[in-house]
Amino acid sequence: MKVVVVGGGLAGITAAVALAQGDADVTLLEAKPRLGGATMSFTRDDLVIDTGQHVFLRCCTAYRGLLDRLGMGAHAPLQPRFDVTVVSPQRRARLKRGRVPAPLHMLPALLRYPFLSYPERTRLSRAALGFRGLKLADPATDEQRLGDWLAARGQDERTRRTLWDLFFISTLNVPGDDGSLALAGKVAQTGLLGDADAADIGVPALSLGELHGAAAERLLGKLGATVRLNTKVAAIEAKGPNEFAVQIGRTAEGEDILSADAVVLAVPHEAAARLIPPGALPAETVDGWAGLGAAPIVNVHVIYDRKVMDVPFAAAVDSPVQWVFDRTRISGMHARGDDGQYLAISLSAADEYVDVPAAALREQFVPALAELFPAAREATVTEFFVTRERRATFRQVPGTARLRPQAATDLPGLTLAGSWTDTGWPDTMEGAVRSGLSAVIALREQADNEDAVSELTNEQVNTVDSVREVRS
Known part of the structure; x- marks a missing residue:
């Protein structure tokens, strides 16, 4: 046929x-x-640049199956346990799942999460239980706005910005409060509240x-x-x-x-x-x-003359930075004789940035990185450029x-x-x-x-x- x-x-x-x-x-x-x-690469000044900073989770079984069929499974390793460094201008924290069965696997990390007060942390269970009970196939679920639903379950502005946004802005590519409750519920039920290892993160080791x-x-x-x-x-x-x-x-x-x-x-x-x-x-x-519309993603690429970030990737709060990735090895930067470090900031739901000139983005994001990573304050930016995916996803x-x-x-x-x-x-x-x-x-x-x-x-x-x- x-x-x-x-x-x-x-x-x-x-x-x-x-x-x-x-x-x-x-x-x-x-x-x-x-x-x-939307997942391809190009070359720029002998660097290999990905069109976006794409990661996946252990629960992404179809995508992982495709990688295996392509013979690429070994080049997209998964974390042994969900582990994310969260940085702000004042402090850093680590969200790491425990060695206990679901749904308690994230409880110890959330109870120690320093960006929320103790009362705010105790109210997280109301949202978690609510997500577990959602009927995703019910059309009424998709008609609800995520932020309104979270607020009705005791999740205040601070909680939504410093915790829930870490997961939902990057997966739904709209401002966290504006997302479809059904799609957010899919992320929560499958990744955060499913099997204990469902949210373990995979980061490609190749372009x-x-x-x-x-x-x-x-x-x-x-x-x-x-x-x-x-x-x-x-x-x-x-x-x-x-x-x-x-x-x-x-x-x-x-x-x-x-x-x-x-x-x-x-x-x-x-x-x-x-x-x-x-x-x-x-x-x-x-x-x-x-x-369905379209929603943009903007990637801000910053190359330093030395190492400034000591983790492979990090999420940021209280900062315009959302997620930042170390792209040094994958880009082939050292192969061209450059001993510095290449960081890529991924900005989802990037309507406010998609038309901003690169020079203006540099004025905003180079100081923002210096606030998050003290070593960047003494480093020199050797290259700076921006890539824009104007229609990266539909508007979810x-x-x-x-x-x-x-x-x-x-x-x-x-x-x-x-x-x-x-x-x-x-x-x-x-x-x-x-x-x-x-x-x-x-x-x-x-x-x-x-x-x-x-x-x-x-x-x-x-x-x-x-x-x-x-x-x-």
Whole structure:
């Protein structure tokens, strides 16, 4: 069966690999010059720069499964135990899980958390118990604003800013109070209150370009799939059930038309709305995707002439800095003869920063780092630059669950993938991989002959089944 996958991000990579492993004739089309989508790398002055500072948790089983299939699992190690250094201009703390069963595994660390008063710490259990009892599949849950729900459970402004924001701003990419309660509840139930080791953090030891894009291109080549980069799709025409014409933008030879028995449309929701053929979904459904919007992430890159941070990453409170990562080794900085340290600040929900000039960001964030890390006060900044992801995620606010489509469409042979689709997860790498698997499952369910689409491994099928269980 000939399948065209449109979009080479994590969702498209996942779908293409699963289909190729099932002996489908797969062609993966990507408009950019490399695979990886929002998780790719580029070079700047002999440094390897990731488009964003992406981490994952042990509970991200679908993403970890993809890394294993790409042969990259060993290059994305997990902490033996959840362990985060939290810094402020006045002090530092450490959130580290204990060696006790869930849900008590985080209790000792929270009871010692110095950024909250004792009464504030004692009230944390009200929110934790509330999260455990949430019905995530109830549409009313998604209609609630996270900040209002937390405040009703005794979580004051200080508690929300210095604790809950550490987890929810980076995963929902909107100001902490503004997030969808259903998506925040998914983070809390699965990562913070699930298995004791669910929130252990994984940080890639290679650049994202190597970890995802280059590895996927190698594997797909071995599986016999075709990967076409710098290839923008202009239109998708449905000629009949399981019969599609995929039009590539003009080339030197004119228009290029690919015939396919099935198409996986794995692009952002704005592009999907333009490309999806008539009859695939009701027009009002497709028009509704515009309501998902977009939220930016800004990354501030600071290179010093010496080491200033003594941990691989840290979260910040009482500071404009949110999370900061040591990128020295991954970037290849020392290989170019530079003995300093390269730090990258990741700013989620970055509407206030996305249009600020780099010079103004330097004036704000270099002093902010010096407040958090005393060694930076004596160090010299040798390089400073900013990268901006203006449409990093959809805007994960109340009311978006009803706008996120499932993988299957009304046209047999056409499915949707992307972290913006109805995965039950926030717009994350895990959500993207799950969406790719769901798209392949939907193709299999649509096909008259299931063997013609893909025979997924048991591990892959179980992962997709767990997506469905979110709604049960």
